Amino acid sequence: MNHAASERVCLDPRFASPFPQAALPMLRNPQLRKNVGHAIDVIQAKRGKLVAEKTDWQELRSAASAIRTHALENLGAYLEQFEARCTAAGGHVHWAADAAEARQIILDLLHQENATEVIKIKTMTSAEIQLNPFLQAAGVSVFETDLAEIILQLGEGEPSHIVVPALHINRSQVREIFARTMGLKDLSDDPKELTNAARTYLRQKFLTVPTAISGANFLIAETGTVAVVESEGNGRMCLTLPRTMISLVGIEKVLPRFQDLEIMLQLLARSATGERMNPYTSLWSGVTPGDGPQKFHVVLLDNGRSSILAKAKERQTLKCIRCAACMNICPVYRQTGGHAYGSVYPGPIGAILTPQLMQMKHAQSLPYASSLCGACYEVCPVKINIPEVLLELRSQVVNQERRQAGRFFDLMYLGLRIANLIFATAWGFHAAQRMGRIGLRFFTRKDGWIHALPSLGAKWTQTRDLRGLPKQTFHQWWATRAKGGK
Amino acid sequence: MKQPVTARQLTLDRIRAATPSAAKDASQLAEAYAALPRAYIRRGALSAQARIELMIQRLREYDAEVVECAPAELANTITTQLATSGRHLFVAPPGTPNEWLVTSAWKITGLEWTIDHGLAIDEHEIEKAEGVVTAATCGIADSGTIVLHHSAIEGRRVLTLLPDYYLCILRASQVVETLPEYFSRCQQPPVLATYISGPSATADIEMTRIKGVHGPRILVVIVVRDEVENIN
Amino acid sequence: MRASLFITCYNDTLFPETGRAVVRLLERLGVTLDFHPKQTCCGQMHANTGFRGEAFSQAKRFVRLYQDAETVVIPSSSCVAMIRDQYSGLFDELGNESLRKEFAALVPRVYELSEFLIDRLGVEDVGATFTHRVVYHASCHGVRALQLGERPYKLMAKVRGLDLATLPNVDRCCGFGGTFSIKNAEVSSAMLAAKLQDVLSTKAEYCTALDNSCLMHLGGAMHRQYAGMKTIHLAQILASTEADSQSEATL
Secondary structure (H helix, E strand, O other): OOHHHHOOOOOOOOOOOOHHHHHHHHHOOHHHHHHHHHHHHHHHHHHHHHHHHOOOHHHHHHHHHHHHHHHHHOHHHHHHHHHHHHHHOOOEEEEEOOHHHHHHHHHHHHHHOOOOEEEEOOOHHHHHOOHHHHHHHOOOEEEEOOHHHHHHHHOOOOOOOOOOOOOOOOHHHHHHHHHHHHOOOOOOOOHHHHHHHHHHHHHHHHHHOOEEEEOOOEEEOOOOEEEEEEOOOHHHHHHHOOOEEEEEEEHHHEEOOHHHHHHHHHHHHHHHHOOOOOOEEEEEEOOEOOEOOOEEEEEEEOOOHHHHHOOOOOHHHHHOOOOOHHHHHOHHHHHHOOHHHOOOOOHHHHHHHHHHHOOOOOOOOHHHOOOOOOHHHHHOOOOOOHHHHHHHHHHHHHHHHHOOHHHHHOHHHHHHHHHHHHHHOHHHHHHHHHHHHHHHHOOEOOOOEEOOOOHHHHHHHOOOOEEOOOOOOHHHHHHHHHOOOO | OOOOHHHHHHHHHHHHHHOOOOOOOHHHHHHHHHOOOOOOOOOOOOOHHHHHHHHHHHHHHOOOEEEEEOHHHHHHHHHHHHHOOOOOEEEEOOOOOHHHHOOHHHHHHOOEEEEOHHHOOOHHHHHHOOEEEEEOOEEEHHHOEEEEOOOOOOOOHHHHOOOOEEEEEEEHHHEEOOHHHHHHHOOOOOOEEEEEOOOOEEOOOOOOOEEOOOOOOEEEEEEEOOOOOOOO | OEEEEOOOHHHHHHOHHHHHHHHHHHHHOOOEEEOOOOOOOOOHHHHHHOOHHHHHHHHHHHHHHHOOOOOEEEOOHHHHHHHHHHHHHHHHHHOOHHHHHHHHHHHHHEEEHHHHHHHHOOOOOOOOEOOOEEEEOOOHHHHHHOOOOOHHHHHHHOOEOOEEEOOOOOOOOOOOOOOHHHHOHHHHHHHHHHHHHHHHHOOOOEEEEOOHHHHHHHHHHHHHOOOOOEEEEHHHHHHOOOOHHHOOOOO
């Protein structure tokens, strides 16, 4: 069964189902859970070994966090410096306030080149602004060149992870997609053969398509340099063979100095793929005569980032270097995979980034898609306190929602308000305990346990029993003891 | 360029409103930047010999073939490697030393060179080459990384990308242990750079690592045992 | 040594036997305990669900109640984490200077149970006997927020007769997460199923932890599935003596 095509997944936060609902079909999909579990186990094991070996890991994290914080604190100055240096080196810098503007700028640049085809390096930023469908509708053929992106493009699937976007798809599913779309009837499901098929499929594209679109991992302000970190080499192909290069980059990705890469690269490779260094890292500054594209454009994208920048607790969200360590460790992501988050940014970082990029108008269920275990914060190479931001966003969601008329009678809201009143005084608390015990007696079976509850309680009892309330609370026992009993 | 000025101004205004205590421009940030904590390891602790051995070990972990030679033997070593590679047509950057290219043994083994002089050859000619030979800027032992700054002796980027076989000449004196040491060696940041750590790879299908997707599938490194500086 | 016991709202209501065990244990170790009759809740449930105003009023109440306590002992690492990690933020946002000062003075005197035993009393051998195979679930707040580290293991190492099993994936969340267990009940259950697999694989008789919240979640599923394992708070193991080891420990 071709899961990639049959899953009509929605990664547009404006229309995606809330997380609890979106998670359900994922939880019921054993193949998916196996694929996801296997993939993150592999990366986790590799990462764990290399982090243990890196005796200055914590110092690297501290330095990276400090540099990213400093860069964000002075974002305007560093972006202007990047713009000046990049322009001096022969590049063109464009600014896009939102997704629509970014799409239009890119399309205009393609029209200027009379481009009807583009080759693309994987960039989640382009998925964020939904670039591909926009370009296709305007008559431009888009060819993804990253293996995972090809699998998704040909299989009409959606990414579920920011580093390994097709990790929810296994080899036989890939075989089916390639055999069907590349016309390779005798293709086996051996990953080597599948990869070779992709290599052959792409070679001509690399050599003939004159326009490429990329993202970037980092921008270096002091030199106007762009850095792309990759494994396959499709990046290097797209960065050197075409005549025109367009890089779409979020404004938060700027680093002050070239030297900062000595920290970031050590953290990124280990966190993202469990390697000391990824196979290929490319750095270029503007245009170099005789080497690579002679026309280079950077499109700096805001699309909500500046509003995140303005918020004290939330600003740290922008430190993210897109390594995916958080989703690899997340016990929630392990069970649901990425599609449940209804965004191109899933997992813990997605749970805080997506609603904020949506100005808290959508994806309000995402900050609750976490048990607050804190594992993500522990592994984040730039020390984003994701739980802290989750809590902050939860409070904003509640403040937004509680003003809505319907919410007054929402069971969860009502329950929590009542609980607050109960906890305000000892007598209220004790009275509620007595009433609770009496009320729950009806549901308590002979074995002293509750097996089924109505309403919100059913959410508990659908998979767990609950021991019936003991006759005597602790405080009652203490009071009895104080009076001389035992 | 059809660029609305307003998007730039709008974005910068929003950023400034969000960061009211920020510096006006980057020139004012040197002090704040210098004060940032850097307690991570900057310099390696390995001896020169151990450093080279580590570099070789890491390269071999990537399935690269590594041979060592004394400086005087370099030209012969290059010839031997190419002669036994099973390939005949090679491309080399314009700054390649003549001594590396022409030895009498060549006429016997039938090796052919195309030199990228004046950057005249197009990608299709490079595509026809079966191998490429270049020097490098630096080797980083900890991660087995080869650093190219694409000077005349390293060649433009496409040269080390299209051919399937890459012979890299790395001098022992160019090898450092840690990544920060490479950065501290850079007098100024390179305009172009490629850091190569193993052959291209993907793990996109079931996390099974497949090597050689795009980019050379065969990497051979000659480590020239020149005078190793004591940089510790 | 005097200490005030903050039992926590859910232990008071659902797990009074844990409280009784804490009393027994600490009094055996020579601690004079008192119990503030007006205590209710630390505010964690509200804070974690996004009801900060409500959480603030509970936090304020807690600080006022315990401002004169020499030491506060709490048999729940998530509640201690709430106090240590979230109270100052609430007070910064909604409190005043004097409240912030009171809190700053109080917080060093607040201890989770294993912290109290190891750090404050300086004891590892609490004179316990518990002749059973036990698996220890390291709850997330204990591991990450409180950095309890080796403390519970040191305590368990000195319990006579205790056969401690090794739990695979010991640091992975069980899926309780407070109101997460209701708001995302299905995902919570999936995480629970994975955790249960690891726990049951140890073939222990008891699953223990420093938080009854996790144990309620794990134990509720064990009971539903007739899994043949029971849950028990670590306080009850530590309170257990030679005499108790003959009879089945109470749940």
